[in-house]
Amino acid sequence: MTNNNNYDFNVESLGKCTVNSPLDIIYFVDDDNRILLDASLKAYRAECKKKGEPWSMEIAGPRKKIYFDPSKTKAAIVTCGGLCPGINDVIRGIVNVLWYGYGVHNITGFKYGFQGLVPEYRHETVELKPEVVKTIHQSGGSMLSSSRGPQDTGAMVDALERMNINILFAIGGDGTQRAALEIHEEAKKRNINLAVVGIPKTIDNDLCFIEKSFGFESAFSAAVDAVRGAHQEAEGAPNGVGIVKLMGRHSGFIATTATLATSDVNFCLIPEVPFQLEGPQGLFLALEERLNRRKHAVIVVAEGAGQELMRKEAAGKQTDASGNVALKDIGVFLKKRIDEHFKQMKFEANVKYIDPSYIIRSVPANPTDSVYCMQLAQNSVHAAMAGKSGMVVGEWNNTFTNIPIAMAIYRRNQVDPDGPLWLNVLEATGQGKLHD
Amino acid sequence: MTNNNNYDFNVESLGKCTVNSPLDIIYFVDDDNRILLDASLKAYRAECKKKGEPWSMEIAGPRKKIYFDPSKTKAAIVTCGGLCPGINDVIRGIVNVLWYGYGVHNITGFKYGFQGLVPEYRHETVELKPEVVKTIHQSGGSMLSSSRGPQDTGAMVDALERMNINILFAIGGDGTQRAALEIHEEAKKRNINLAVVGIPKTIDNDLCFIEKSFGFESAFSAAVDAVRGAHQEAEGAPNGVGIVKLMGRHSGFIATTATLATSDVNFCLIPEVPFQLEGPQGLFLALEERLNRRKHAVIVVAEGAGQELMRKEAAGKQTDASGNVALKDIGVFLKKRIDEHFKQMKFEANVKYIDPSYIIRSVPANPTDSVYCMQLAQNSVHAAMAGKSGMVVGEWNNTFTNIPIAMAIYRRNQVDPDGPLWLNVLEATGQGKLHD
Amino acid sequence: MTNNNNYDFNVESLGKCTVNSPLDIIYFVDDDNRILLDASLKAYRAECKKKGEPWSMEIAGPRKKIYFDPSKTKAAIVTCGGLCPGINDVIRGIVNVLWYGYGVHNITGFKYGFQGLVPEYRHETVELKPEVVKTIHQSGGSMLSSSRGPQDTGAMVDALERMNINILFAIGGDGTQRAALEIHEEAKKRNINLAVVGIPKTIDNDLCFIEKSFGFESAFSAAVDAVRGAHQEAEGAPNGVGIVKLMGRHSGFIATTATLATSDVNFCLIPEVPFQLEGPQGLFLALEERLNRRKHAVIVVAEGAGQELMRKEAAGKQTDASGNVALKDIGVFLKKRIDEHFKQMKFEANVKYIDPSYIIRSVPANPTDSVYCMQLAQNSVHAAMAGKSGMVVGEWNNTFTNIPIAMAIYRRNQVDPDGPLWLNVLEATGQGKLHD
């Protein structure tokens, strides 16, 4: 676990911090306060034996000396990508800490994501201050709206330069953070004093070296209602089968956690664990057995599950273009295939399909996420005011951290098929392997 | 308004009530306590002038003398059709009032709707008593499960006769009540002492001469969350359009009420009010104007809206069979047509479609519905114990009533396009006519 | 039921309506559309026999001709008394209908109730427009704040006159409406063209000739959570007794409805029905029996229940002033007396007392109340624009009505101890009489 590979958890800085923090508190954090990446005793022993320096991350928090002079600082916020519970909490937290904590009173909100930084879209900007953000956390969504897709880095840095912005807070997922990193690099190249600090937003919880994404708990909690609905629908009809598709293109965290929260789920299908429909280990047979035994079944499927299966079936059938399109949606695909399977068996089954994604991702943050969003916001402001850049705030071993954007997007966080979370799912569902 | 047409609000009775009610209460209702159908002053004047007897309904409630001897009475409950919030509350209420109020301790629950009365399905029955139903109201769905579709009336009456059942409570919509009426008629023909009492369940609120269906408030309240989600999604993207499809095959009550509850809806489309897409009055132009003005829009559409529109378009395009299938879903149709429209205009619009039906109909009853369900249950037991049959309980002019099943299914309850509810919607959305 | 007593349901008008309504709708209501007070068949027969004109109320809604010219109209809103769910919904509805429906763009919000109309308090006013009220319904409370207690009528009319206000919307309970009536009378005396329209706010549901108060459903729904908590606490300890005090100084509607919604309540105590503690019919003995049988019990008590009982006990004990103060709270009194009773019997009982009033009354309106608030708001604006004054909007026989303030405060709406609601409670709790 020594630092002999690609890992580099050192955060970049714009320069020496010479300004006294205006925060009237007794507690400050030093840059050399760090938290171990691997807190296991085994790792300790191995590392200590070879007298190495184990990987570690910088601990987040307020610094005694800061880089920017608050009275002259101009900050901006942008929110990108799909909706996620808590975005407004983060915006509100950043504005309040900048304003009341540091005395930064010049804060701009860009609208519609990175489009807002590109003049041709002609989106207006919003002047942010405490009274504007006072009640925004009561609504889901983003008060700044959002958009998807990349914009020209040069054009965006032009805009930031023109507007004399010193700090850019970028709330978004891996694509957004990648773009934020490019803005950071371009600003360095141009020698502009711009701190780019990301607040990682990923409803799928798939960012790396970050234990928990904001909005994740609110999202899976909302998903639980859909699963309960599927369970009622399944129990409510002869041989009822309720299918719920949940978010998770590459990582099945929402599906697994919603499964654990309800105990109503009989089959949990995620991208990390392949499954098949036919054969003695396949889903169809397991489903039949379940229906014969209990007369109803609930299936939770992450949107990224079974992609290979669909590709195979599509290939086998030489399906045309429009057919392929239909196959891409694993929920629709599963419903169709299960319907066909039981119809062919002349077995009365009532399959009901629920896709609650937009409802889930647009809920307001629950209280736990509100706290977490505020803490992330506070720490992102502390980092930015200290002149740190090209980084995101996160949490690791229950401690708030500053890590380089490059590390957060290094690879994808996924459910470990041999780890305790998936084990919990297997214990809770009793679903077995579902593939050869 | 005199009784000179098809209306007949007189409830049938199995015979003379000779048993003293075991209820230890001071308040009993006489059969000749009735409530006017039309409580307007105009109707009074017209009716009184011609010295007529205006239409009226029997008031529900406990009778001093009852028909059945509780200690020898065998009751049964069946739940049919789609799920609706509050079914379990009604079951629980019936069981508790039979058991504790009247001392009827022999109560059977049929499983899977009318299938449960037909031996070939081999569904088990459930013995119902207070401890079995103690907490069922905390879950949505039906503890007895349900099924759709008719069963043979003769076979069902055979089963009831064989099991010596005296009272059948049928919880279900118009199809169910039609079947209950047939059971009642068949029992009369056979001279069996069977009281058939319906508890009207229609999430669409479309039963006639009944002011409010149980579960309706819970359902539209759950719908409100989906509309809020659509609103967040619409605001969250450039020119975002959120479409929510809600229940309502023939009646737009859920769509209109959810619209009034949120004030986020810009276009509410229901079966009772036709609309068109193209033309100067059409939805497309109105939507464009809305997007140009406010950059987002929310559309709520009842599942039965725009059927004629889809039929026309399908006919015009000589669409094939599979095409027709797709067209039947107004939500999918609208999303597709709006997407196409804006694509053709080269106008960036982000259309998101939400279909929350299964989530909505499977929620537990909210407190208001819990109260209403219990009151319906109490009154249905009072009616049944008094030997009334072929009837349903309901509410009219804020008073619980007993009315013949025939009246409840006489015609469909619908939103009046010239009435105050739709007026409220027009005021709230400002949507105008949307057709020539 | 003829008009030979104090009832007068005729609403006053400032004058002839000569302005065309700017509302672009097909549906208008005439002043002679009225709804019967008593919709029973018996009342019809009696009334018709003597050829009388039965009591009736004016039906609310938009009038084709209105009194005020919208472009010159200045409206104001004031909210008084205790908090109640839905106040913000009403404010928002009034502002939106005035603004978008009638084109009235001059709307003032007075702060802190009637204090806001009296200069010496120096409260600022708020300029109300759609963007200010856009999201206020998401919070409970009142965006205008409130205050209790009367202010000088002359001073308030001076202020209204000075500010050239044409319409005053007064959201409040019986005290507020009494004051609104005085303002209306004073304005008449001074010959000012001021329309005073009340929106009745009473969480206790105790206003007369109004079927349902706004906020009532939200309030009792929130109360249900407290009752559930009391039930859990009671079940959770040996001989647990959970006591919940709910709002209701003179009317037990919240207590009775919360009792019906949960089925967890064993004793429901309200102001309308006296009870005693001691004796063979008393609460203590009934409670003992319940504990011996089931080991736990839940008591719901309206704040106005048992006042006489407390007075008697206080008198008997010659209690001093501070003692009397303590006795005024029936919840605290009951807990203390039950504790003492069981301690004296050397019977282990665990009595837990919950007073959730402030939590209940500060919740946001639920969707049903949101709809109702909007409808009340719409109708209050329609009435005001038509120059009606000294009146409140309400609902009767499922129809929105305009009635004189004098009628709404004529007497108090109470739970009828011989009516169906209390009967439902007796059936649900099985509590018996609890007094000799």
Place this chain on the structure above:
Amino acid sequence: MTNNNNYDFNVESLGKCTVNSPLDIIYFVDDDNRILLDASLKAYRAECKKKGEPWSMEIAGPRKKIYFDPSKTKAAIVTCGGLCPGINDVIRGIVNVLWYGYGVHNITGFKYGFQGLVPEYRHETVELKPEVVKTIHQSGGSMLSSSRGPQDTGAMVDALERMNINILFAIGGDGTQRAALEIHEEAKKRNINLAVVGIPKTIDNDLCFIEKSFGFESAFSAAVDAVRGAHQEAEGAPNGVGIVKLMGRHSGFIATTATLATSDVNFCLIPEVPFQLEGPQGLFLALEERLNRRKHAVIVVAEGAGQELMRKEAAGKQTDASGNVALKDIGVFLKKRIDEHFKQMKFEANVKYIDPSYIIRSVPANPTDSVYCMQLAQNSVHAAMAGKSGMVVGEWNNTFTNIPIAMAIYRRNQVDPDGPLWLNVLEATGQGKLHD
């Protein structure tokens, strides 16, 4: 950080594990998998330098070899102390994992806490199986009920011995775990093969070496509603002050977290941080300044806060016995003192006091807690089946752990007045020191 003081994180075992685990999974945990107590880089450096073995905890999870033969194992569950969200989830999880995972079908539930183990109380026991616990998690409270206070250890071990119970799961707080430890010691002394495994229940989150208590998130989330209510009440009246008392006898976690979740709190008072009322740093002056500036204020106070203050004031006033009683409740005390303070200043303030404790602790677990409860339950069964005893399950550095009961009750977990959580509160409230 070397093991040179009282810390001993080694878990006791009944003996060698020789039975093959019946779990059909690929993932097992070895006893020497351990997690560091202190995951900071500083600790690593210091420890490694002196070549020590740092403190660490055993990682929880299924063992490949277990101690008990499932077919012969008899397990029992007891729940003690006050209610806490999630108790039923834990019971349900234990029963399901024992039954379906290990095949243990003999499970007894003791009723009313440790009373249930003592014959003289004559409480019945409950036979636990999956169908009995199927829906219990939908309710708050404990299906086994609870009681407070110690019982005779010898008598309890007598009962366990008589009933041939091999495993006792004790769900409860520090008192309960202390008693569980005594049972474990007594069983060892008697040479009985009894595994005693605790599941730590503390709504105050005050158990040591355990990152998060189950039910804590549900509890503080429910507290948030009360704080919102207090905020509405405060804003709703001239100079409104809303006081909410929350749980926390010695630890202010619920108060601090609820404060962070709402951003409506201006003063957060906890046991760990002293405050004073009078003087230039005192609460009164700070409150006055807040009211003058914003006209309303919200105070959250943990039940254990300000105890010294109350003692001092009581002593100064030579208060009598009954006076002392009143003073013990910091919420009541604060309301009284603030009322008096402003009355004396002749300053109109409206102080409202909310005590939501019973409502909070009786809510059902939220989805996050449901997951956590199930994971704790699973791990407690894994530990017990492996013959571990005198231990509790917990979480540390995001990893489930087995730790000796002695460590969990070693000292109290408290909010660090110099740590990041309290810092967050100071940033969020801006409340300053509130003492000299």
